[in-house]
Amino acid sequence: MSSQVRLRLLPSARCLFDEPVQVKVSGLRSRQLVSMRARSTDDKGVLFRSSATYRADGSGEVDLRRDSSLRGSYVGMEPMGLLRSLRADALHKKFYKSDARNPHVVKFSVHEEEEEEEGEGRTLAEETNERLLMGEGVSRIPVRDGNIRGVLFTPPGAGPFPAVLDLYTFGGGLSERRACLLANRGFVVLTVALYGHDDLPKKIREIHLDYFEEAIQFLKKQAKVGSKGVGVISLSKSGDLALSIASYLPDVGATVWINGCSANVAFPLYYKKSQILPALMADISKVVPTESGAFNCKYAMQNPLAEENRATLIPIQQAEARFLFVAAEDDLNWDSKAYMDEMVERLRHHGKENFESVCYPGSGHYLEPPYGPYCPSSFHGVLGKPVLWGGEPRSHSAAEVHLWKKIQDFFRTHLTCDAAAAKAKL
Incomplete structure (x- = not known):
């Protein structure tokens, strides 16, 4: 991972399931093309993944509340698009999250990406979003x-x-x-x-x-x-x-x-x-x-x-x-x-x-x-x-x-x- 690239989930990496988070990346090169990815495993052990390509601004930042995805699981400005578009590799799979004691854990990451390719790319930064079903004291x-x-x-x-x-x-x-x-x-x-x-x-x-x-x-x-x-x-x-x-x-x-x-x-x-x-x-x-x-x-x-x-x-x-x-x-x-x-x-x-x-x-x-x-x-x-x-x-x-x-x-x-x-x- 790149030491200067930082991925942040705001206001906190820990939130309730029904609360939005702001996904921001800083420390990239000016106008750099990157792949934003998310992955999560449901209660049945099925892996769900999503990805979207973004271009950093002149300051080397990506903000999913402001910027539009160029390609991937969705196109356009969609702040919570990486969560909404999580999909299993196999067809006809519903994300199964039943037991309220198990949070919805989503791993966000940012990767290098070439102009015209969707290769794996080097991981530049990552962060884990713990999305709680049970709030404190419930x-x-x-x-x-x-x-x-x-x-x-x-x-x-x-x-x-x-x-x-x-x-x-x-x-x-x-x-x-x-x-x-x-x-x-x-x-x-x-x-x-x-x-x-x-x-x-x-x-x-x-x-x-x-x-x-x-x-x-x-x-x-x-x-x-x-x-x-x-x-x-x-x-x-x-x-x-x-x-x-x-x-x-x-x-x-x-x-x-x-x-x-x-x-x-x-x-x-x-x-x-x-x-x-x-x-x-x-x-x-x-x-x-x-x-x-x-x-x-x-x-x-x-x-x-x-x-x-x-x-x-x-x-x-x-x-x-x-x-x-x-x-x-x-x-x-x-x-x-x-x-x-x-x-x-x-x-x-x-x-x-x-x-x-x-x-x-x-x-x-x-x-x-x-x-x-x-x-x-x-x-x-x-x-x-x-x-x-x-x-x-x-x-x-x-x-x-x-x-x-x-x-x-x-x-x-x-x-x-x-x-x-x-x-x-x-």
Whole structure:
């Protein structure tokens, strides 16, 4: 490495996962061409890499907040482009970061590069960015309480804090990332698994709303919780579960629906041992293969508005909770925008004003907390094949930054806290 070249991550090389960093290089030759690189290994041991070519200014400096990439994993000015464009060598890999105790460790480096080549080049400087999922003082407690299997995250301090049930997405196992990051921002968050975690069954054939009712009551009993109602946040298949929770169960104050469906999908829904909603199913013949080997599933679901499927629609018009509907316009998993439009029209028809909606052009299915690697395609647990998620990388990443703040503001507005109620639990 070159002794005079310095790579800095500002304001600190250690930060929270959802915080941006400024990448700066100094000590280069005037107008020198260099390759900026990043690499990180996920929780499954898969290596993800990105690179971009920059030209130093007259003072021998590169600043990713100011300068544009000339070629590589992205082109143009994108301050966090090296993180967004991290990609595995193999196709259809999603960056897997589930356990909140493991930080997202990214190794940044700067290398010599020739004018017209993309050779390895001598390493001039490097720095490690430790991107924490768990902030200082946040508690993480695995939960095995009654039927509930999950993890509870609680912010430091006495509170009171609003409570949120995080359903993340529908699938085996458990993801802690979003729940923990919300706890860093002042929410008591319980993330739960439905199957494939702990002693839960490997597969399921039906879903019982009672499980989520039990989870909500567990959250409300937590000493630091002060909100009268509980928030629910979802993504994908869990979006329709969140709608059903808000429509059928008490104590739900605010619901965030991200790229879900307006009908109950894939599995019949039960409550108090009785079926309350049948399942809307997919038409596999409408799953379209692509040259990459991944499938486009956007129009595979049957139409919930067809007469034979209307019983699968979730009666959101009976919900008292506030809704935040979020739709990615380039979602290729299914037509989230059409489902959102249907729900907005239905609520207005019933004279309801308890909702707001936001659309993100150029964004794909997996809208997650910001500054993680963008995922264009990966394995679909239900379909058993790799699928396209959609989205233009830069637009998708910008949507994640905007949405992350909007979610927090939405919950803070509609989950007001009562200090006296929290104190009474202590």
